[in-house]
Amino acid sequence: MGQEEICAVFARNLNKLMIRENLKQSDLVLKLNVSKAQVSDWCAGKNIPRSNYLASLVDLFGCQLSELMSEKQPAPTNEDGLSEDDKRIIELLHQLTPENRERIVEIIKALASQ
Template sequence: MPIEDIKLKFAQNLKNIMQKRNKTQSDLVKDLSFRQATVSDWLNGKKYPRMDKVEKLANYLGVSINELLMQSVPESPVPALQLTDQEKSMIKKYRQLNADGKSRVDYVLNMEFDLVNNSAEKEEQNLG
C-alpha cells in the first residue's frame, strides 16, 4: 500500500476514534503535549506519526495500536460509563504514566480494594 494511502487511513482511523471518545484536536495538543501543526498534519493525512507517538495516542484514546493503524477499525461499543470530573482527571493522569508508574498505581488500588473487601468480610463474620 502506498505511503499516502497509509497516511490517509491513519487520519481516518484517528478521527473516528477521537469522535467516539469525544476528543478534539485541542485535547491531543494539550493533554499529550503535541504540536498543533503536527496533529493537524496527522488528521489531514499529510504526515504519519512515529511509533512512540502512535503508542502515546493509543494509550490516551484507550485503543490498541492496531486500531489506529488497521485498514478498518472494528466497531466496538463505547462503554456507557458516566465518569465524574475527578475520575476523568485521574484517568488522564494514569494514561500519562509509563509502565512502571501504572504498575505502582495498580498495586495501590488493588491493595486498597483488598483492604476494603477484607474489612467487609470480617464485619460479616462478626455479625454471623
C-alpha cells in the first residue's frame, strides 16, 4: 500500500471516528493543540499525523491504532444492537463529506427535539 492509499484509509477511519464521537475538526484542533490546516489535511487524506498525534488520537477515541490505520475493520455482529436500518444509515453517512455529515447531524438533532 502506497503513501497516498495509507493517507486515504486513515482519513476514512478518522472521519468515521469523528462521526461516532460527534467531534468536528475544530474539536480536534483544540484537544490535540494542532493547527486547523493539520487536521484538515488529515481528514482530507493529504497526510497522516506524526506518531505522537496518532497516540493522542488513539487515547481520544478510545480505539486501537488499527482502527485508524487499517483498511479492514471488524464487521459488526448481531450483538451490536444495530438494526439493518441503522447499519444502512451509518454506511451512507460514511460516504458523505465531513461538512455534509455535520449538516445531517444538525437535521437529526432538530428532528429529535420535535
